[in-house]
Amino acid sequence: VSVTESPTVLQPVDVGIVGLGAAGGIAALRLADAGLTVVGLEAGPRVGRADFSFDEIANDIRNTLGRWKANDEVPSWRSTVDDETTLSREGRIVSLMSNGVGGGTIHYAGQHFRLAPWHFRVRSATVERYGAGALPAGSTAVDWPIGYDDLAPYYDALEHELGISGLGSVNPYEGTRQADYPLPPLRRTGWTTLIEEAALRSGLHPFPGPAAIRSQPHAGLPACTYCGFCNFNGCHADAKGSTYLTTIPRAERTGNLDVLTGARVVEVTVDAEGRANGIVFVRERRAYVQPVSAVVLTAHTFDNTRLLLVSTSRAFPSGLANSNGQVGRNAMSHVYVGVDGMFPGRRLNRFGGTWPQCTSLDDFNADNFDHRGLDFVGGGCISAIQEAKPIATAMSTPPSVPRWGSEWKGWLARHGNSVGRLMATGESLPYEDSGLDLDHAHPDAFGLPRIRMTFRLHDQELRRFDFLHARMSELLHEAGATETWLSYRRLPAAPFQSVFGATRLGDDPAASVVDRWCFAHEVPNLAIVGASSFPTSGGYGPTATIQALAWRMADRLVAQWTSIAAAPRSRSRGEALESSS
Amino acid sequence: MSGRPCLSESACATLGAVVDRLIPADEHGPGAVEAGVVRYIDSSLAGELSALLASYEANLAALDALAAERRGRLFAELGHEDRDTLLAELESGGASGFEPSAATFFELVRTHAIQGMFGDPSHGGNVGFAGWDLLGFPGLKVVYTERDQALDVEVAPVRE
Numbered sequence: 182v183s184v185t186e187s188p189t190v191l192q193p194v195d196v197g198i199v200g201l202g203a204a205g206g207i208a209a210l211r212l213a214d215a216g217l218t219v220v221g222l223e224a225g226p227r228v229g230r231a232d233f234s235f236d237e238i239a240n241d242i243r244n245t246l247g248r249w250k251a252n253d254e255v256p257s258w259r260s261t262v263d264d265e266t267t268l269s270r271e272g273r274i275v276s277l278m279s280n281g282v283g284g285g286t287i288h289y290a291g292q293h294f295r296l297a298p299w300h301f302r303v304r305s306a307t308v309e310r311y312g313a314g315a316l317p318a319g320s321t322a323v324d325w326p327i328g329y330d331d332l333a334p335y336y337d338a339l340e341h342e343l344g345i346s347g348l349g350s351v352n353p354y355e356g357t358r359q360a361d362y363p364l365p366p367l368r369r370t371g372w373t374t375l376i377e378e379a380a381l382r383s384g385l386h387p388f389p390g391p392a393a394i395r396s397q398p399h400a401g402l403p404a405c406t407y408c409g410f411c412n413f414n415g416c417h418a419d420a421k422g423s424t425y426l427t428t429i430p431r432a433e434r435t436g437n438l439d440v441l442t443g444a445r446v447v448e449v450t451v452d453a454e455g456r457a458n459g460i461v462f463v464r465e466r467r468a469y470v471q472p473v474s475a476v477v478l479t480a481h482t483f484d485n486t487r488l489l490l491v492s493t494s495r496a497f498p499s500g501l502a503n504s505n506g507q508v509g510r511n512a513m514s515h516v517y518v519g520v521d522g523m524f525p526g527r528r529l530n531r532f533g534g535t536w537p538q539c540t541s542l543d544d545f546n547a548d549n550f551d552h553r554g555l556d557f558v559g560g561g562c563i564s565a566i567q568e569a570k571p572i573a574t575a576m577s578t579p580p581s582v583p584r585w586g587s588e589w590k591g592w593l594a595r596h597g598n599s600v601g602r603l604m605a606t607g608e609s610l611p612y613e614d615s616g617l618d619l620d621h622a623h624p625d626a627f628g629l630p631r632i633r634m635t636f637r638l639h640d641q642e643l644r645r646f647d648f649l650h651a652r653m654s655e656l657l658h659e660a661g662a663t664e665t666w667l668s669y670r671r672l673p674a675a676p677f678q679s680v681f682g683a684t685r686l687g688d689d690p691a692a693s694v695v696d697r698w699c700f701a702h703e704v705p706n707l708a709i710v711g712a713s714s715f716p717t718s719g720g721y722g723p724t725a726t727i728q729a730l731a732w733r734m735a736d737r738l739v740a741q742w743t744s745i746a747a748a749p750r751s752r753s754r755g756e757a758l759e760s761s762s
Numbered sequence: 763m764s765g766r767p768c769l770s771e772s773a774c775a776t777l778g779a780v781v782d783r784l785i786p787a788d789e790h791g792p793g794a795v796e797a798g799v800v801r802y803i804d805s806s807l808a809g810e811l812s813a814l815l816a817s818y819e820a821n822l823a824a825l826d827a828l829a830a831e832r833r834g835r836l837f838a839e840l841g842h843e844d845r846d847t848l849l850a851e852l853e854s855g856g857a858s859g860f861e862p863s864a865a866t867f868f869e870l871v872r873t874h875a876i877q878g879m880f881g882d883p884s885h886g887g888n889v890g891f892a893g894w895d896l897l898g899f900p901g902l903k904v905v906y907t908e909r910d911q912a913l914d915v916e917v918a919p920v921r922e
Contacts, residue, residue: 235882236882236885238877239882370911371912410902530911530913532917571899574880576876587786587790590786593896
């Protein structure tokens with residue numbers, strides 16, 4: 182796609198939101214509710230039940246819901262700056278994103294964890310308890326500029342806004358909360374109860390995982406039917422807390438939000454003073470400029486970063502909000518650990534249901550256990566999950582069994598329904614030698630450079646992985662497993678679903694990209710919200726925290742509107758573009 | 763299914779002889795060939811996986827060349843034991859002449875064979891639900907009840 186004609190200038194609005202996903206969907210509602218005029222630019226289309234299928238190849242393998250954007254711009258990767266840059270293995274998707282109104286919340290698993298208070302204080306809490314030497318050399322781990330208490334009211338509000346299922350009184354490691362979850366936990370299963378009982382016998386503290394999936398009808402939206410094709414798929418029953426089902430329709434009903442689908446943003450422009458004043462996008466091969474008084478970037482970490490770096494100008498020759506050279510730094514992923522256990526002769530019946538129907542435990546997360554002698558900080562949240570799909574099941578057999586042939590096939594026939602899986606989402610620290618930048622050698626279909634991720638698992642991450650693996654194996658054995666093994670190889674580095682950092686939150690304008698409210702230090706009317714804002718990764722999926730940050734940012738933008746959007750708004754008449762229905 | 767047939771007849775024969783050993787027909791039911799795995803891979807190479815077509819063609823030719831060098835025949839003309847020996851050599855990465863390596867190609871075919879065997883039949887494989895029957899996967903059920911998720915109960919499969 183090449184755009185040569187000069188862009189059509191549209192009628193100005195108060196706020197332009199780039200990416201209507203987890204964060205954009207929350208911000209849109211708060212801003213529209215406050216009476217600001219908002220345009221939401223979304224690269225994908227509107228999707229709904231007709232776009233979803235119970236098809237593991239289409240969803241988990243081919244990421245069909247990423248076909249409008251993400252699949253065409255998979256980032257390249259290298260482990261270190263001295264390593265060769267490659268597109269992902271076999272040219273296939275590494276980071277599975279869904280595109281469309283709702284963004285990643287269309288096909289997310291829907292685990293909805295708050296970060297623990299410790300996750301906001303990785304550096305100071307570690308130094309206090311274990312000394313400065315406990316953090317690895319080369320790590321850029323810092324405390325967040327805000328703490329758990331700053332986000333707690335937003336976590337509370339979100340749970341009610343989205344209809345989160347869970348049980349708030351049983352996880353002793355959770356931060357304080359105002360009230361229990363609005364909906365009871367998703368249904369318990371034979372497998373999740375088996376692990377719960379084993380964990381209790383082991384002196385651990387299991388609890389039903391919080392889920393952005395409705396266990397009961399709520400706010401006019403239906404409940405989960407436990408179909409077993411949930412993660413990497415949109416919900417056939419509209420039972421997820423996805424923003425396209427919850428906050429975005431409400432925002433549109435205010436009359437203040439125009440949603441433009443198929444709008445691929447390629448640049449954020451600035452005026453002579455370096456204030457953001459427009460968003461350039463391509464839609465049906467035509468270019469447009471949306472004049473705005475404030476810009477909110479709420480795309481994936483990869484695209485928040487990329488849009489800043491490609492938006493060069495006289496005021497920002499090295500990329501928007503990047504005069505300090507911080508955009509792209511401190512990027513990290515998670516440590517993902519999957520462990521399978523064999524329970525001979527048992528039917529575990531894990532095929533149906535949904536991942537967040539899990540039993541989870543935080544005994545090995547954050548600083549909830551003594552790290553002396555372990556030589557790593559943090560940990561991860563462990564969950565016993567349902568939703569064993571057939572290809573994934575067949576892909577994981579123990580190392581004691583041949584990997585193909587009749588013996589392998591016979592093993593699957595005997596034990597295919599006797600394998601239980603634990604998954605852990607573990608902390609990964611930021612490091613000086615990790616980051617995102619532009620890969621000019623591998624442009625995408627729009628001619629924009631892709632993002633390149635420089636990232637590898639460092640020694641602490643490998644030790645954290647091994648530690649979680651060992652604890653998960655013990656738990657499986659306590660539950661009756663006779664053999665355990667890793668569900669997936671320990672990847673050397675390849676980023677997976679979640680990527681954090683690169684537009685770091687911080688109070689120091691020289692060492693971070695956005696302030697504690699998620700506004701760029703260098704561009705006061707530009708907000709950047711997402712996992713890209715996280716100074717450290719946390720030991721859970723990020724969605725709840727992304728959304729809490731988005732809500733908090735939006736409240737700030739509304740409260741400070743006259744000062745943040747102080748520049749006189751252009752009143753030049755532009756063209757009207759009909760919003761997408 | 764995502765595309766028209768695209769591998770040559772002889773390449774398909776070689777591929778069939780490979781996946782037949784990866785997932786053989788036996789007392790546990792139909793194997794990859796009966797379940798349409800060759801059709802799954804071939805139609806994928808014509809569509810979603812077209813970027814891998816050249817690699818498949820080159821590596822299947824390399825496998826035939828290896829069979830010719832060792833046994834003087836095409837891979838598909840070899841007996842089970844000889845085929846298994848060569849495949850084990852690929853798996854361990856010992857064989858040369860493959861791009862980028864024998865082990866990588868082996869993993870690719872194994873992964874695609876499993877996808878074809880256990881994936882949704884609409885993609886051309888898992889014919890007659892052979893893969894799902896093998897695993898005891900209940901199939902596409904819009905609703906899983908509490909009982910369906912209890913331990914040690916038998917869940918009646920849906921096969922449509």
